[in-house]
Amino acid sequence: MSDHATLASQSTERVTALVRRWLAESAEHPAEVSAERLAGVLKDPNGLAFTVGFVDGVMRPEDLGVAGRNLAQVAKLTPKFLPWYLRAAIRLGGVFAPVLPWIVVPIARRVLRAMVGHLVLDATPAKLGPAIAHLRESGNRLNLNLLGEAVLGEDEADRRLKGTTEFLARDDVDYVSIKVSSVVSQLSMWSFDEAVAKVVAKLTPLYELAAQNEARGKPKFINLDMEEYRDLDLTIAVFTSLLDQPQLKGLEAGIVLQTYLPDALGAMQQLTEWATRRRADGGAPIKVRVVKGANLAMEHVDAAVHGWPVATYGTKQDSDTNYKRVLRWSMTPERTDAVKLGIAGHNLFDVADAWITAVDRGVTSRVEFEMLLGMATGQAEAVRGDVGNLLLYTPVVNPSEFDVAIAYLVRRLEENASQENFMSAVFDLASNARLFAREESRYLASLAVLEAEPAETAETAGLAPAPNRVQNRRTEWTEESFAAAMAPKDAPAPGAEHEGDESLTSVVLGIRRGSVGDGLDAFAGFDGATALDGAPAPQGSGVTPGFRNEPDTDPALAANRDWGRRILARVPESRLGVDTVAAARIDDAATLDHVVSVAAERGRAWGLLSGDERAAVLHRAGLSLAANRDRLIEVMAAETGKTIAESDPEISEAIDFAHYYAERARELDHVQGAEFVPSKVTVVTPPWNFPVAIPAGGVLAALAAGSAVVIKPAKLAQRSGAVMVEALWEAGIPRDLLVLVDLAQRDLGSRLVSHRSVDRVILTGAYETAKLFRSFRPDLPLLAETSGKNAIIVTPSADLDLAASDVVKSAFGHAGQKCSAASLVILVGSVAKSERFLRQLVDATMSLKVGWPEHATSQMGPLVEPANGKLEHALTQLGIGEEWLVEPKRLDDTGRLWSPGVRTGVAAGSYFHLTEFFGPVLGVMHAKNLDEAIRMQNAVDYGLTAGLHSLDSDEVATWLDRVEAGNLYVNRGITGAIVQRQPFGGWKRSAVGAGSKAGGPNYLFGLGDWVPQHDITSGSLHLRGLEKRVSEIIEASQSSIDFESFEVLRRSALSDQIAWTEEYATVKDVSGVGVERNLFRYRSLPVAIRIGEAATLGEGLRVIAAGVLAKSALRVSTAHDLPKGVSQLLAAKGVDITREGDAAWLARVAKKGVGASRVRLVGGNPVALALALDGTPDVAVWAHRATPSGRVELLPFLHEQAISITNHRFGNPTTITDGVI
Missing domain, CATH: 3.40.605.10 (Aldehyde Dehydrogenase; Chain A, domain 1)
Structure with a gap:
């Protein structure tokens, strides 16, 4: 055995021995009854569901009736571990809670607070002081973290900062934690520099208060916390910017790093380098609190929704290993001189390993061990005997707002219940050899990984694990990679025979018939297999093999933020698309007729290609759109006022349309019993509000279905449409197959739509426009997505903070200029009187930063044109009984910048209830019950999108059965439909024609004709x-x-x-x-x-x-x-x-x-x-x-x-x- 291996073996033996001693000593410190009871409950098969259900369902609702109904459901899961009298009380409470909620629910809430009360402190002045004194009697220090309502706006952010400041000013408080996301609302990573400056400005007085106390010999410590990966760079930048201020040079302060992120070691190295310079310049050291991370579940949500890699390590062992990796790199005398370490965690093997490492390296005075309040108190006391006093992370909450602790408590409950987590075995390690061996083997496994890594040398000193997220829009496309992507695949052999237009199919597109690859062989869903005695195979199962959604740009990454800044800098002077629009101008009927005639000829040849061959071209189109993402964002901002946060996902949607319709095109050739007959010419008339995605969707769908396309972008978005078309031309789609037109006169528009060589029209616009088109030609095959008057219902069972956030995002994204936007919110029952909901709604609305899209700070951009007509009326006039909750204001002389507005008192059947306005104004309606709310929601002529916020299963079932809309959303926003994931299209007057949803499995079916195929026969006559x-x-x-x-x-x-x-x-x-x-x-x-x-x-x-x-x-x-x-x-x-x-x-x-x-x-x-x-x-x-x-x-x-x-x-x-x- 090598000396290194011998030392490692001796070290692990010391760690194991120390853990065993701590476990033995912990028996001398009995755990709190509430802690033991909670641990026992969580071991029950229903324990986690019972406890989380109690916390979220009984503690959270403002409405006692809702809490009572939830208690009745939770009571059915009562764990057997509880004493018989508690089980009986809970079950009895469950019986009477629905009928006597005002009596039963408060009692039940007190019982639960007693069960989890050891995890949080009561913030009321009468109780907080004594609680702090009691906890500090043993010598432990407390790190207080004030919990509060979700920060949706600046008022709540200010309230949270004020509360933390008041804590820090107390004589019995010397340590507090605060997060960047709790002091500033609605942070956008696209405006990173401005966000840093804003947070620093808000936090500086708090840090100056700490510095003043430091100077008076009463040091106060501030820990800058973080939860989300997206806040990593921001938090570090805020922290270093704060402490770089001259007046804070002598202040010691701290920051948190989460080691379940591979980025953690790199971040530690960055902080250490900066802190070392600061120390050398006479500044105070800093402290880094090293934790494994507590936001794992939400990191998975963020990654899944956006299509990004999960930011964290994939396994618990990898996270545990990185925890040790970061600590071992950091624990040297040289590094800890500038960076003191807070070693946070309850895993006794990790704590013992860290302590022994600190002892061996002589840095025990530069490390501090930290644990959570109320967790494994006996073991904490045993550890304290060796390492000295502990720092206890101590959440503080006002009992009247106890529900704000739900997210924190759920994380703690999950940790205690998860078999992957050390805490699940915390009360049994001393007596259960199997559990001890489990935790020891996990510790040894992570050590084995570290020991296999090369020892640190001068050459490897700066090396750190690579982050999981490495998307870089600046470098993903080069001229060479774009040329290679656009090159025709498997070009035709010289002299090959081709059907149809040889120039189109072979020379221009570079496709040889049958050259696309294995064709349908790879697509089991469309393989023409037979079933039921040779009957036709099922087609279009909804699954689209080979398709995945395009990820949006990740602004958490510095390279992407820099890429975005460069785009915005070009916006004021941008002329993208101008020349292409000019070249597309048509001034007379003869020219228009010629254009349509040529397109018809091209379309006839294009339609002769197989679905496989068309798919190959559309996939190239998707790559070209991706390569032109920056140009498309630039032109949308310059022409239509879209912010980068709104426009970037739109480019992803356009890319999705290309790849999705490419794969769906294959199905058209393989529908058993019917033959698809493509249209020769399809006219696409898109709107201005989604100036890239919607025109791209129409064009790409028509091309996938075998038709030539004439596209006439909306006047207010011509340049955006032109740049999109340029990208498709770059992909090899001929200009006379995809024709861009700008019609000089209105009568040319009617001539185009009614032209007899035009087989179909795809329209996205107002219902009135669809009527106009049909007046030109009554038999016009029209596939249209039209208007919407959309509402979100919020019931008393909803998470009111989440509901308020989603309502604001749905109402005011792109200044409300989305057909899917929420124009109404219908508050059911007690929600109408909820001060909290209305406060959060107002706060979030008034905190929106309105501005021009070239400014990265703009969260809501301008109107596409000055407010007029119906919209101007909605922004300036109230109906009978209505009042402004937030009055919209015109912000400049252009008439395009308006602050958002919220009006209350909107009556059923009123003008505002029934009229679509298409702008940043939201109406609030009240309904006695869910039935009435659904009637209000369905009362409009349209049925595009509809939302419900409710955590009640019965309410969700009722709503899903009765609501009349094409796209339904539950407990989320109602905008931002994604191809395949949420195909888009409405009911009633929100759709004209076949009603097939854009981005869905049937959309191409409505873009041509069908004729029968009777090519299957059978000798049997059964009807089985x-x-x-x-x-x-x-x-x-x-x-x-x-x-x-x-x-x-x-x-x-x-x-x-x-x-x-x-x-x-x-x-x-x-x-x-x-x-x-x-x-x-x-x-x-x-x-x-x-x-x-x-x-x-x-x-x-x-x-x-x-x-x-x-x-x-x-x-x-x-x-x-x-x-x-x-x-x-x-x-x-x-x-x-x-x-x-x-x-x-x-x-x-x-x-x-x-x-x-x-x-x-x-x-x-x-x-x-x-x-x-x-x-x-x-x-x-x-x-x-x-x-x-x-x-x-x-x-x-x-x-x-x-x-x-x-x-x-x-x-x-x-x-x-x-x-x-």
């Missing part, structure tokens, strides 16, 4: 596997149609059944984010079926069978006599059947309408129907021939709905909606 309601229809039809028609009907029904079972009748979460449940489902809706004179009876029956399977409320108009049995079955289901010819039906429709929002037209004239309906956008018509494909034929009978539910509390999984959906 069909639902009874369908098999009855088919059996009743058999005698009325010929065998061939019956066979088509039967096999169509089998295809329907597969599609229904695999796709339409299931609720899916294909993204699997975990911390969110992102669900996609289909809901039946009323449909009018018209079986025209040109249809066969078999075709009509086929469509009826699909509607019956989809459980749609049907109205049937038919030119053919239905089989008697079929008519009887339909009548029994309440289906209205009318026998009439085409002319009579059209006349009736012209007079009375169709009685439904959708029509499935078979064998009729869609142009004649459009004229009869006067082109109304309120009715969507499916007029393709009936096909045997269930994947295609069920869609007209179903609404799509996306649901996004926050699936965690403080980062820990929740079961609130597990039984709901």
Whole structure:
């Protein structure tokens, strides 16, 4: 054995012996009864759920009725460990709490405070002083941390800072902790330098108070705490900037480092280098509190939602190892002269290792051991006997605000319950050899890793583990890497034969037919396999193989912040897109007709390419968009006023559209029973509010579906659209396949939309614009996402701080200029009287920094144009009974900068309730109960997005069943839909046409036509596997149609059944984010079926069978006599059947309408129907021939709905909606 190995072995033996001695001595210091009871409870299988449920469900709600109902549920989980009298009391309380909450709940809360009260101190003056004196009797010092409400605005931040200042001023307090995020609200890492300056300015008086006491010989210590990875650089910068001030040169202060971050050693080295210079310059030393980290669960949430790597180590052992790595690097006499160490933790092996290392290296006077208040007090006393007095981290909370301690308590409870954590065994280590061996082996495993690392030398002194997050927008693209990414893959061989336009398919795009690779072989979801006796395979399961969302830019990283600064510096003088817009100008009808004609020819050739071949081009387009991220952000800021925080995710969405639609394009070639017929020309008319993502989505979808595109960006966002199109041209998409136009005259716009060579129009804009387009051409195939008047309901069971935060973000992001923005918040019951909710709402709203996008500090940018019309009215006028809670103010002479406004007293049915304003003004409504709130939410003409904040499973279930909107959000904001994760599109007047959601599995289906394929035959006649309601229809039809028609009907029904079972009748979460449940489902809706004179009876029956399977409320108009049995079955289901010819039906429709929002037209004239309906956008018509494909034929009978539910509390999984959906 080497000398090094011998020394290591001796050291571990000393550590183990010291741990055993401490455990033996701890028996002489009995633990508090409450601590032992809590530990016992957490060992119960239901213990953690019971305790967290009690803390979060009974302690948190303001409404005693809510707390009482939650107590009734929690009581069912009462752990057996509790004494019988406590179990009985809790269960009895659970019975009476719902009916007598004002009596039972306060008692229950006192019981729980007693159980966890040893973990926090009571902040009331009468109790705080005696508690501090009691804890200090043994010689321990206290590090006080004031807990408070979530810091959503500057008022709460000031209140927290004031409270900490008052603590520090007390004679019995000499040590406090405070976080950067608790003294300044709504910090943005994009404005890093300004944030540092602002925090330093706010904290300087606190530090000066400490320095004044230091000078008087009464030293006061301030510890700068941190939780989130994103605050690491910020906290270090604030700390060093504070202490670099001349008046604080002699002040000793501290900072925290979390070693579950690989970045920790590098940060320690940075701080040590700075502190050494400060010390050499005559300054005081600093202290670094070394902890393992307490925000692990929320770091996982942050990473999962954004698609970033988790910032922390992946295993507990790696974190433990890094803890020792950081301490061992730091514990030298030279380094500890400038940097004193706070060694924080309860793992006795780590504490013993650190103490022995400190003794061996002669630095015991430069280390201080720290533990948490109330945790393993017996062991703490044993440790104190060797290391000297401890520093106890001591949270302080006012009993009237005890719920603000929930996040802290949940972390402590998780630590005590987790088998990975030392604390789970804290009361059993001395008596349980197995648990002791478990913890010893974990300690030895981390030591083995360290011992395998090379000893520190001059060459390795500065080396530290690499961070997990290394995204660098400055270097991810170079001219060389971009050229390589854009180069055609597998270029065609000379002289190869090509179908269609050879120039387009081979020369320009560089694609040889069949050259894309393995094609569909890699895509099991679309492999054409058969099921149910050879019936067509299920298609479009919602899963998109090969697709993953593009991560947003991570502003926690310095390189990215610098990249962002450079972009913003270019904004004032930016001219991106100007020349391209000028070149796209069209002044006359002849030029426009020529452009459309050429596009039609190109589109015909493009549509002949396979989905695989189109996918290859779209993937290149996605790479080009990614490479142009900086230019796109610049032009959006310059032209439309978007802040970088708003525009960066928009670029990610555009990139997602490219890759997602590329993969969905493959499915179009492999739909069993139907053939997709691409449109030749699709016109895309996007809005100005999402000037890159929405136009990119429309263009890329149309290209994926095999169509040429003519795009006319909104006048207020032409340059942004132009730069986006430039990126797609750079990817190899020909300019005459993707045509950018700027139309000089309004009549040219109507000519383009109504042009007979234009097969489809994709519109995103106002409902009124959709009506206008249909007035140009009543039969226009229009796929439109239109207006929204969106509300968030907040019930008394909600987390009110979280609700207020999400309401403000949803209402005022991009100055409220989102069709998905929250225009209303509906407060249910007691929430309307909640001072806390309204205070937080006002504070968060008034703290928003409004400014121009080139200023990194701007959190809310300008309006795209001066407020006028409806918006100006909303910003300046109140309705009857309304009052300003926060009055909006015009901030400059441009008319574009407005502070956000909040009005209360908005009445049901009022102008503000029902009107979309598209700006930074929020209305507050009151509802007696959830039923009334849902009626208010549904009362508007639109159904785009809707939100609910509630932690009550029954409330969530009721809301999900009854709310009328396409995108639903539970316990989160209602904006920021993400491709595939939350496909976007509304109900009612928020959608025109097929209603397929952008970024969803069916969007491409509505961008072309479908014709039947009858290429599957079978010798059997069975109806096995069909639902009874369908098999009855088919059996009743058999005698009325010929065998061939019956066979088509039967096999169509089998295809329907597969599609229904695999796709339409299931609720899916294909993204699997975990911390969110992102669900996609289909809901039946009323449909009018018209079986025209040109249809066969078999075709009509086929469509009826699909509607019956989809459980749609049907109205049937038919030119053919239905089989008697079929008519009887339909009548029994309440289906209205009318026998009439085409002319009579059209006349009736012209007079009375169709009685439904959708029509499935078979064998009729869609142009004649459009004229009869006067082109109304309120009715969507499916007029393709009936096909045997269930994947295609069920869609007209179903609404799509996306649901996004926050699936965690403080980062820990929740079961609130597990039984709901």
